[in-house]
Amino acid sequence: MGKIKIPRKSIALDMTAMCDMAFLLLTFFILTAQMKPQDPVVVDTPASISDTKLPDKDILTIAIDAQSRVFFGIDGQFDREKMLEFTASNYKVGFTPQEIKEFSLMSSFGVPIGNLRDLLNAKDRDKFPQMGIPVDSANNELSKWVANARYANPKLRITIKGDVNASFDVVEKVMNTLQDQNINKFNLITDLKAKPKVL
């Protein structure tokens, strides 16, 4: 069979349009990347080889920082409002509609119920000293918050975000609080680390 040589013509394609589209895509992804919600406390989580990803919604986060302060938060503005109403009636504290609105915008908080109104009304919330939610058996506010959160949204998954230097004592108290409410499956939030080679 004879080789038929097809005369090749060089094609110069104008790539400008493609470039425009690429930058449009880039802009779209940058803008739709969700902002991390501002946490009142910086928690340095320990590393683990587990690579199961955290689900995006319906999560209840209990954060424990290096000074063993306990912070609590759930996602979903509507659920936060309902949870606040239940807790307010538990502890007989009244909240104005403005305060309820402020609360529904807070991603997490760590103050006893007595100081919650002050926190909500504070002008500079970042500077407000948040001492953590009480977890001692004498006054276990965390158990009420968790129970009310689950009434507001039964699908909530419990996650614990502990700092590397948090003392296990507080973590144990938190886990006991959860077990008392028959919550036995929880997720511990960790950073990813490579699986070491095991001989």
Added chain:
Amino acid sequence: MADLDTGGGKKVSTRVDMTPMVDLAFLLVTFFMLTTTFNKPQTMELNMPDKTDDESVKQKIAESRTTTLVLAENNKVYYYTGVENPQVNVTNFSETGLRKVLLQKVRTIKDPIVVIKAKKEAKYKNVVDVIDEMAITGVKIYALVKITPEDLELVAKAPF
């Protein structure tokens, strides 16, 4: 007026080939897409048994297959096998420490059971690292339980 010498007056085409620019743009898009999925935090699942005060419901476990780890302050891990008068040793979280002990158990015992107890002075990091070691060394049966006064005594008496 002096003239600029353009070197022969050749007409240079002003067409720019955009192909590398497009490559760059797609690289950036891919980079951002991947890093935003990577900075989602990972989770470690932890299942606890139901809390029960009823002693009879607590499962009986074979002593010979059980290793108990007691997490203490300063990243120390005390460990012993069995329940009757055990020999308590201490190790740490380095590669030659706990992992070596656990690997040896995994190799010599079929289906080893590890019971993890932590003292109040232990750090959360220690607990997470131990549960991680379970996953790394392949111990399938393990449990995080409350430390007992007997364990505290054993650890206090240990010569380390």
